[in-house]
Amino acid sequence: MESIGGELAYMAASAGKAFIILMDPTRLMFLAAGCLMGLVLGIVPGIGGLAGTAMLLPFTFNMDPYTAFALLLGLGSTTATGDPIPAILFGVPGGAASAATVLDGYPMAKRGEAGRALSAAYMASLMGGIFGAFLLAISIPILRPVMLFLGSPELLAFAVLGVSMVALLSGNAPLRGIAAGCFGIMIAMIGTDPQSGTLRWTFDSLYLWDGLPLTPLLLGIFALPELCDLLIRRSAISADTSVANIYKGQLQGVRDCFKHWWLIVRCSWIGGGIGSIPGISASVVDWLAYGHALKTEKGASETFGKGDVRGVIASESSNNAKEGGALVPTVAFGVPGSATMAILLGAFLIHGLVPGPDMLTKHLDITYSMVWSVALANILGAGMCYAFSPQFARLATLRFSLILPAVLGIIYIGAFEASRNWGDLYALLFFGLVGWLMKQFKWPRPPLILGVVLGDTIERYMFISVERYGLTWLARPIVAVLFLMAIIGLVRPLLQDIRNHGGVKRMLTAFQAPTFHVSQLFTLFMISVIGVMAITALRWDFSAKIVPLVVGSVALAAAGFSLLNDMCRKPETVTGSLAEQAMQEVERKLTGEQKKIHMDLTSDTEHLPTEIVVKRAARFFGYLIAFMGVMAVIGLVPTVVVFVIFFMRYENNERWTLVIPYTAVLVFLISFVFDNIMAIPWPPTLIAHWFPVLKFLPSI
Amino acid sequence: MYINWSQFLMQCLALTGWIFLVAAVYAIVEPIIRGRAGDKAEGQNPAGGEGRSGG
Numbered sequence: 001m002e003s004i005g006g007e008l009a010y011m012a013a014s015a016g017k018a019f020i021i022l023m024d025p026t027r028l029m030f031l032a033a034g035c036l037m038g039l040v041l042g043i044v045p046g047i048g049g050l051a052g053t054a055m056l057l058p059f060t061f062n063m064d065p066y067t068a069f070a071l072l073l074g075l076g077s078t079t080a081t082g083d084p085i086p087a088i089l090f091g092v093p094g095g096a097a098s099a100a101t102v103l104d105g106y107p108m109a110k111r112g113e114a115g116r117a118l119s120a121a122y123m124a125s126l127m128g129g130i131f132g133a134f135l136l137a138i139s140i141p142i143l144r145p146v147m148l149f150l151g152s153p154e155l156l157a158f159a160v161l162g163v164s165m166v167a168l169l170s171g172n173a174p175l176r177g178i179a180a181g182c183f184g185i186m187i188a189m190i191g192t193d194p195q196s197g198t199l200r201w202t203f204d205s206l207y208l209w210d211g212l213p214l215t216p217l218l219l220g221i222f223a224l225p226e227l228c229d230l231l232i233r234r235s236a237i238s239a240d241t242s243v244a245n246i247y248k249g250q251l252q253g254v255r256d257c258f259k260h261w262w263l264i265v266r267c268s269w270i271g272g273g274i275g276s277i278p279g280i281s282a283s284v285v286d287w288l289a290y291g292h293a294l295k296t297e298k299g300a301s302e303t304f305g306k307g308d309v310r311g312v313i314a315s316e317s318s319n320n321a322k323e324g325g326a327l328v329p330t331v332a333f334g335v336p337g338s339a340t341m342a343i344l345l346g347a348f349l350i351h352g353l354v355p356g357p358d359m360l361t362k363h364l365d366i367t368y369s370m371v372w373s374v375a376l377a378n379i380l381g382a383g384m385c386y387a388f389s390p391q392f393a394r395l396a397t398l399r400f401s402l403i404l405p406a407v408l409g410i411i412y413i414g415a416f417e418a419s420r421n422w423g424d425l426y427a428l429l430f431f432g433l434v435g436w437l438m439k440q441f442k443w444p445r446p447p448l449i450l451g452v453v454l455g456d457t458i459e460r461y462m463f464i465s466v467e468r469y470g471l472t473w474l475a476r477p478i479v480a481v482l483f484l485m486a487i488i489g490l491v492r493p494l495l496q497d498i499r500n501h502g503g504v505k506r507m508l509t510a511f512q513a514p515t516f517h518v519s520q521l522f523t524l525f526m527i528s529v530i531g532v533m534a535i536t537a538l539r540w541d542f543s544a545k546i547v548p549l550v551v552g553s554v555a556l557a558a559a560g561f562s563l564l565n566d567m568c569r570k571p572e573t574v575t576g577s578l579a580e581q582a583m584q585e586v587e588r589k590l591t592g593e594q595k596k597i598h599m600d601l602t603s604d605t606e607h608l609p610t611e612i613v614v615k616r617a618a619r620f621f622g623y624l625i626a627f628m629g630v631m632a633v634i635g636l637v638p639t640v641v642v643f644v645i646f647f648m649r650y651e652n653n654e655r656w657t658l659v660i661p662y663t664a665v666l667v668f669l670i671s672f673v674f675d676n677i678m679a680i681p682w683p684p685t686l687i688a689h690w691f692p693v694l695k696f697l698p699s700i
Numbered sequence: 701m702y703i704n705w706s707q708f709l710m711q712c713l714a715l716t717g718w719i720f721l722v723a724a725v726y727a728i729v730e731p732i733i734r735g736r737a738g739d740k741a742e743g744q745n746p747a748g749g750e751g752r753s754g755g
Contacts, residue, residue: 638718645722649730656723663719671711676703698711 011141011364018066018368022376027067031373034074035380041075042082042094043395044403046230049079049095051223053343055410057350058215058417059678065351066369072347073323073373076340077129078381080319084121084312085389086396089114089246094396097283097319100290100586104304104311111307115246118389119253120309121316122382124264127257128317129378131268132275132324137371139328140360147332147357153473155334155356156461157482159454162278162335164486167447169279174493175562177444179526182555184451185458186533187212189548195463198544201533207423214346214452215418219411220431221449222339224624225439227407228432230400231651232605232616246389256309263293263310264317271318275325278337279446287582289318294586324374331359331367334457339446342453349453401652405644406666412627412636413674420681425628433621440605440613441522459547514567523563530555623647635685635699637667637675671698 021027034056041052052075060068083094088105101121108117150158163185167177190201191211202208257264267289274285293314294300304311326337327344334355336342348355359367385392415428438445465473473479501507534552537545605613623643631639644663648654654662674680675698682699694700 637715641715641719641722645719645726649726650733656727660719660723664716667715667719668712671715672708675711676708696707696710697714 007144008141011144011368014364015137015368015371018365019372021066021365022070022369022372027070028376030063030067031070031074031376032380034071035078035377035384038075038078038377039082039381039384039392040395042079043085043392044398045086045092045094045396046226046233046400046403047223047407048226049076050340050343051219051226052079053340054215054218054222055407055414057218057343057347058414060347061350061417062678065353065363065366068347068351069344069366069370070373072344073370074377074380076344077320077323077374077377080316080322081122081125081129081378081381081385082392084125084316085118085385085392088117088121088312089393090396092396097286097322098315099283099583100286100315101312103290103586104306104308107305107307108309108312113249113307116249116253116256117309117312118246119250119386120256120312121253122385123254123257124313124316125320126378126382127261127264128268128271128320129323129381130375131265131317132272132321133371133375133378134324135272135276135321136324136327136331136374137368139332140364140367140371143328143332144360147360149478150333150357152461152464153469153476154478154482156458156465157479157486158329158333158335159458159461161482161486161489162329162333163447163450163454163458164489165277166279166336166338166450167444168489168493169277173442173444173562174490175558175565176442176523177447178490179530179555179559179562180438180443180445181447181451182551182558183526183530184448184453185455185551186451186530186548186555187217187448188452188455189459193540193544194460195543196541198540200540200544200548201536205423207419207421210419211456212427212452213418213424214350216415216424216427217431217452218343218346218449219415220428220433221435221438221445223407223411224428224432225436225445227404227411228436228617228620229439229605230404231620232608232613234400234616234652246393250386253309257313260310260313263297263313266296267293267314267318268321271321272325274318275322276328276337278329278335280337284582285318285322286315287586289314291582291586320378324371327370327374331355331370334454336450336453339449342446342449345453349456399652401648401654402662405640405647405662408623408627408643409636409640409666409670412631413670413680416636416683417680420683422632422683425683429621429624429628432624436617437522437525441519443522443526462547463543511568514564516567520563520566523559523566527556527559527563530559631683631685633686635687635697636682637670637697637699640667640670675699 022031037052037056038049041047041049053072056072056075060071063071079095080097083098084101084105085094087093087098087101088109091102091106091109093099093102105117105121108114163181164178167181168174169177186201188211190208192198192202192209193200199209270289270292271285274280274288290304290311293310294304297304297310300308300310326341329335329337330341330345332355334345334348336345345355353359353363353366411428412425415424418424435445437443438448469476474483498504498507501510530552534549534556537548537552539545540548627639627643630642634642641663644666645659648659648662649656675682685700688695688700
């Protein structure tokens with residue numbers, strides 16, 4: 001009894017210490033800056049919180065962990081608070097997490113109740129977010145005793161289970177998910193092997209000796225493809241939509257939330273609980289919560305979809321609670337629940353923190369500072385939304401020609417911050433192309449990132465387990481259960497497929513002579529890359545090649561089966577990803593002649609002819625290459641000037657009175673923040689070599 | 701955190717000059733580029749959308 005009291009007192013002291021640390025004005029400022037950026041990214045079309053977190057990560061390298069997590073969680077926690085604004089006012093979700101909000105929010109706005117709907121969305125987001133933080137806080141005392149039984153073998157099993165679950169659940173193509181996850185693990189093994197000193201896949205490049213830095217890879221996989229699609233799509237929300245009456249009915253919206261508090265608790269629980277399961281992304285929770293409200297609320301089947309405030313409350317409370325829930329497995333077991341959490345896990349490693357038992361013992365105050373960060377970020381985010389709704393609404397109408405140049409400049413700076421080497425920029429370009437192709441060909445990207453982040457951990461824990469326990473570690477009960485779950489997870493899609501067809505024989509009859517489609521070229525490309533990597537690995541020392549070969553073989557088998565499946569399967573209706581299934585469930589339940597809900601999870605450019613997509617994508621990557629070429633000669637900041645002017649005039653014929661001030665504000669800000677405050681060492685330029693006098697200019 | 705304001709002002713001045721130089725050069729070459737682009741539709745496209753051809 002005494003020990004339980006002592007334990008609780010220790011945790012309360014850690015929570016108090018974390019709160020005091022977070023109350024430091026500088027940290028609060030960074031938290032508020034993170035919130036503002038999260039809101040803006042949630043509202044501005046085409047970027048999203050995931051790309052935003054990836055963009056912020058490199059700028060947290062020099063911060064202490066409390067500040068870094070305040071900034072990152074400030075951003076991560078509030079993207080879902082801001083994205084109902086375009087969903088309600090314009091009927092276009094700011095992010096996948098608010099797709100279900102459109103169903104009731106938009107009809108409410110059309111009825112003149114935009115203020116009420118927005119207010120209910122903010123308050124529900126706030127309450128949901130606080131619930132998520134609370135969930136994380138109460139998980140800590142529950143998990144602490146459990147953590148004492150976890151050693152390296154269990155943490156290894158958790159990591160394997162995490163990668164396999166994300167691979168299976170994050171898209172509707174489990175085989176590609178597995179191949180992507182394994183490819184990610186192989187990428188993590190690039191560099192010097194810590195066991196034998198073997199140089200693995202370094203291709204005689206000094207840059208790769210220390211391994212591939214995470215930042216250019218993240219920015220390439222998650223940020224560049226979104227920008228490329230923004231240029232391909234070129235669409236924006238019409239600016240003439242009225243944003244009047246945003247303040248009218250706000251009080252009613254707050255009252256609605258308090259009236260339906262039990263619905264908020266239930267949907268927050270769904271958000272937090274589902275969020276803590278690795279692989280189930282933000283795009284699923286709002287549909288599940290909406291579906292739950294539709295099933296359980298009185299009279300919902302008549303009013304939902306026609307402007308019922310409970311629909312807005314359900315989806316908004318769930319998507320904000322998700323963040324706190326997703327932090328639980330990330331902090332406790334080092335298994336990120338989503339791609340955003342994988343980036344956060346990258347931040348852990350960059351700051352020298354090892355997720356797992358340490359976070360609940362030695363670094364408990366950091367964990368509690370995350371709880372406070374999530375809670376405070378939700379309060380700040382909702383407060384900002386209440387205060388600046390009309391201004392935020394205007395952000396949703398920004399054109400691609402105003403968003404893309406600024407974001408691209410920051411991506412280049414962020415990527416270069418990784419190891420301050422030109423290699424970072426080449427890696428950014430390469431993974432940008434791979435990421436865009438993955439997005440186009442519906443290869444899930446989260447498992448790749450999870451593989452990269454967890455690759456080192458998996459290998460390290462495996463060697464520790466083998467060295468310490470021999471082969472007996474496989475028989476440890478928790479390990480056995482977790483591996484069994486991973487195996488069941490891997491086999492489940494196959495079993496489901498057999499069941500859907502009514503037996504193995506019938507399933508085999510669904511195969512036909514192989515047919516080739518151009519999209520299979522990407523699968524072939526992935527098979528060749530993984531195959532070449534695996535063949536190269538054959539020459540290495542046993543300890544250096546064992547994990548790459550095992551993982552490479554699994555990747556090859558998964559990609560091979562996926563290709564075979566694509567080529568030989570008769571076309572048929574696919575079950576779809578979890579999000580699609582949840583959406584279809586809602587669709588079925590909504591009565592009347594409701595139009596098919598549009599929720600494009602994978603690609604935003606499918607409505608355009610292939611020729612246009614290819615041409616515009618080629619132009620985008622052409623811009624990237626030209627940017628790097630000019631940058632090598634005149635430096636990054638002067639290149640931003642050239643790029644912004646050219647891009648805004650050539651791509652969208654923006655007027656000069658906008659182009660000049662926009663360029664000036666952007667480059668002054670870049671110079672001030674990155675040159676004067678952060679003192680980033682810029683890449684060397686040819687012009688500085690020829691005219692050293694120009695070195696006073698930023699980035700030359 | 702030390703900020704050298706005079707250096708920052710000098711940078712802003714130099715960058716302003718650079719912005720106007722690039723803008724002037726682009727304004728001169730713009731008709732040539734647009735002429736080459738051929739079928740590209742002219743005119744501002746404030747709401748984005750598909751106002752211009754993709755090529």
